[in-house]
Amino acid sequence: MTGSGRLLVVTAVAAERDAVLAGLARGRSAGAQAAVDVVAGGVGPAAAAAATATALARAQAAGTPYALVVSAGIAGGFAPAAPVGSLAVADAIVAADLGAETSAGFTPVAELGFGTSEHRPPAALSRRLADVLGASYGPVLTVSTVTGTAERAGTLMRRHPAAVAEAMEGFGVAEAAAAAGLPVLEIRAVSNAVGPRDRAAWRIGDALAALTAAFGKLPAALEVDPEHD
Numbered sequence: 001m002t003g004s005g006r007l008l009v010v011t012a013v014a015a016e017r018d019a020v021l022a023g024l025a026r027g028r029s030a031g032a033q034a035a036v037d038v039v040a041g042g043v044g045p046a047a048a049a050a051a052t053a054t055a056l057a058r059a060q061a062a063g064t065p066y067a068l069v070v071s072a073g074i075a076g077g078f079a080p081a082a083p084v085g086s087l088a089v090a091d092a093i094v095a096a097d098l099g100a101e102t103s104a105g106f107t108p109v110a111e112l113g114f115g116t117s118e119h120r121p122p123a124a125l126s127r128r129l130a131d132v133l134g135a136s137y138g139p140v141l142t143v144s145t146v147t148g149t150a151e152r153a154g155t156l157m158r159r160h161p162a163a164v165a166e167a168m169e170g171f172g173v174a175e176a177a178a179a180a181g182l183p184v185l186e187i188r189a190v191s192n193a194v195g196p197r198d199r200a201a202w203r204i205g206d207a208l209a210a211l212t213a214a215f216g217k218l219p220a221a222l223e224v225d226p227e228h229d
Contacts, residue, residue, distance in 0.1 A: 005035075005068060006066045006067055007039070008036075008037050008069045009038040009215075010051060010052050011040050011168050012043045012048065012070065012168065013043065014040050015208060019201070019208040020212070021215075022215075023213060024036055024038070024215050025217045026212070027215065031085045032060050037066075039055055041055075043096070044172070045142055045171050046172060047112070047172070048093040048169035048170075048172035049093075049172035050175045051170065052069060054188065056176060056177070065068070068182065069177040070184070071167075071170040071182075071187070071188060071189070071210070073188065075191065075207075076147065076191070076195050077165050078166070081138065082164045082190050083193075084190050084207070085190060085203060086189075087134070087136070088135055088138070088140060088164040088189075089130035089133065090121055090139065090170065091121065091123070091127070094117060095108070095109065095117050096141035096166070097144055098117065098171070099111070099112060099117070100112060105153075116222055117173070118183060119174035124160075125185070126185055129185065129221050133187070133214050137164070138163060140164060140167060140186050140188055141163050141165070143166055144168065148196065150196055151198070156194070165188045165190060166194050167186075170186040177201060187202050189210040190210075193213065200224050222223065
């Protein structure tokens with residue numbers, strides 16, 4: 001992304017959108033100039049894809065196209081890579097439960113021959129962003145059903161041993177970005193551990209604060225030439 005490139009950030013819900021906007025306001029007060037729009041697109045990959053595609057099409061029609069798309073919000077973190085309150089940046093955005101269950105186990109949709117199971121953010125840009133944010137860096141899994149048991153968490157870790165986080169929208173955002181020929185990033189703030197569902201242990205406020213802090217640094221971190229990536 002260059003200094004003149006427009007950025008679209010897609011969150012799931014309003015609380016995430018507001019946390020992102022608060023961070024961007026901090027970045028602007030520090031002198032960052034990147035043009036950024038933020039939308040709350042809804043929960044899950046289908047809603048995220050539809051909202052992203054709509055925003056991209058409207059910007060293109062208005063003659064103000066985006067240069068980069070970011071999926072952002074809170075997430076579950078895989079221990080010990082991404083503890084509660086930390087940040088995670090995706091080196092791969094993976095559709096972790098899109099495929100088929102067979103007697104031999106789960107088969108991803110790409111192995112079935114029906115499309116792709118992951119999108120890769122620009123490597124140098126995403127790595128730089130993780131370094132600037134002090135974030136864990138690895139695959140972020142997109143699921144349609146949030147993990148709530150140790151058994152499911154173990155299954156996902158066996159399939160994706162390098163995974164750092166689990167969320168519900170990244171792959172949908174990435175699909176829409178790819179269809180528009182645009183690069184995509186995913187940034188997550190960890191509110192809970194992936195595993196047995198324990199709402200009392202969730203730290204949503206801490207995660208939203210971490211998201212705000214991340215987006216305070218984001219515009220300056222993206223002031224790079226994508227042709228060098």
